[in-house]
């Protein structure tokens with residue numbers, strides 16, 4: 001095992017990892033990436049620099065490593081998707097609902113949302129959970145101009161019946177209740193700090209049941225841990241896009257839960273390998289060391305060095321700016337606000353991911369992207385907050401259904417507007433007491449805004465071959 005040294009993340013790995021080829025994943029050729037971004041027959045789109053939009057890492061046991069041939073969803077295939085709901089003049093609001101943390105007739109319910117230290121068996125106090133309001137504001141910015149509206153009725157959790165072990169979900173305006181199954185956590189108490197979980201399928205059933213007539217979609221937030229089926233240990237978020245509903249849990253992003261899962265203390269070089277530290281070259285190499293060495297033949301075609309950057313110096317590119325901000329953040333002493341701030345950033349990312357499923361977006365196989373699939377908390381934390389150009393094009397097209405003017409903007413104009421809005425929102429977060437986890441996001445956005453304003457949104461990459469080792 002390699003020594004536990006702390007790496008400095010100074011060199012970035014922006015192509016797929018050495019493991020990708022072995023797992024059977026091939027990063028699409030520039031012409032494929034370019035074609036996937038447009039519905040035009042003639043390919044005019046050039047592909048962006050990897051210093052802005054790196055390839056997916058595909059580390060061992062990552063989603064794409066397990067399912068390397070997962071079908072990609074181009075802009076065109078998204079457009080043609082039958083189950084996709086367009087935004088209409090009637091259905092155009094994003095509703096959100098915070099599941100109650102308490103239940104007056106099921107006193108245990110509240111305790112299930114509080115992490116328990118498996119060693120001491122005592123409740124983990126300290127870091128207060130982030131405000132859902134901050135998540136809502138993030139989503140309002142991300143999905144502008146769609147309006148986020150709080151679900152108008154009060155939701156209650158009660159016992160299904162006095163003898164039943166099931167709980168019931170109801171709203172003050174609905175006549176019937178929906179059954180809510182629960183179970184003891186299968187991965188605890190050794191590796192989970194939650195004793196019980198709620199069935200996310202039941203929560204989604206409930207959401208479908210109460211969906212308002214003018215809802216484009218309804219997102220349910222909960223602090224409780226979730227499960228989907230007997231096969232899984234836990235689930236953080238899930239969307240039934242066609243049915244317009246999704247649910248996100250904050251539980252597994254609790255700093256204590258993340259610590260148990262090994263986030264921030266990986267065996268290869270210490271902390272800080274959540275995004276953008278996930279692209280640290282030393283980390284990527286070490287993570288792939290256990291996997292077989294690719295043959296020389298494969299190396300020639302698949303393994304790339306850090307791509308050559310043309311036109312501008314790498315320090316000013318979004319990824320290098322983000323890593324610089326990340327390094328300076330990681331030198332900060334940990335305290336509760338630090339942890340809460342990261343916690344918030346994780347929930348925001350997953351909430352946007354689940355909502356995007358409601359827009360018909362499938363998991364991304366093209367780039368490191370907020371729409372990547374994920375199989376573990378560790379992989380989740382390695383993924384970025386931003387949309388790759390292909391998924392950004394889908395969002396633009398979807399939102400044009402709300403505001404026709406969006407349809408008239410060029411891809412670059414739209415992305416610039418999106419980045420500017422996000423930059424302002426994240427700036428507001430940082431100006432409050434919370435900031436860690438957000439500065440790399442701001443740094444990336446600023447780098448991207450500069451590229452787009454300078455007209456180099458996809459500069460010099462059209463036929464730029466990536467340097468091959």
Ligand SMILES: [Zn+2]
Pocket residue numbers: 353357363372373
């Ligand atoms: Zn997903």
Ligand SMILES: [Zn+2]
Pocket residue numbers: 364365366367368369370371372387388389390391
């Ligand atoms: Zn993507």
